[in-house]
Amino acid sequence: RVIMGNAKTALSIAKEASESCRKKGSMFSSSKSIVKPLIEASAIVCVASCKELLGDIKGAEKELRRALKLLPSDARVDRARYRQNLANVIKKKGNLKEAKKLYMDVLEEFQSIFGKDAPNMYIAATLVNLGICHIQLAEYHDAQKHMHQALEAFQNLHGKDTPHPHIVSVLTSLGNIYEARQKLARARQYREQSLAMTLDLYVS
Secondary structure, three states: OOOOOOHHHHHHHHHHHHHHOOOOOOOOOOOOOOOHHHHHHHHHHHHHHHHHHOOOHHHHHHHHHHHHHHOOOOOHHHHHHHHHHHHHHHHHOOOHHHHHHHHHHHHHHHHHHHOOOOOOHHHHHHHHHHHHHHHHOOOHHHHHHHHHHHHHHHHHHHOOOOOOHHHHHHHHHHHHHHHHOOOHHHHHHHHHHHHHHHHHHHOO
């Protein structure tokens, strides 16, 4: 429903799914069920996503924090994923320093789970989010560092010379960062790479 653009209907369905996890007689109502907290937390995160799409940022934050409380301590990947969602919401609220700290914690957790140099989508996405946060804080040196790491991660995932929207986005960000740092030749270099890859993706 969210993908189809019907966030209000999706919100209603997600709330119903969340509530059904707590209803007596439902397949997930037993306190002994191992999957119950995982499924209930997942449903709550869906509620949070819908609220975020509908502009209820405070409501989205509240739901994400509720979902995190439900997760068992060994659900490390889900916990890191939901904390990244929380950082995104906090960033939207304008609390950039708090969001940055959370992104850094999430990055460390993903690297601990998958390996620091592993070609992993979660790590790559976190590096991008952290880089964007640095840009918004005008911390261009740190932004440059994390965007280069993100570029390397995406190139390892998709292929160095393979056109991909993720790589285009990072190349564009690097162009913006170098322009902000008054390194115009480097800015042009990355923007030209971004343009060439965009043309390969959507025109060729």
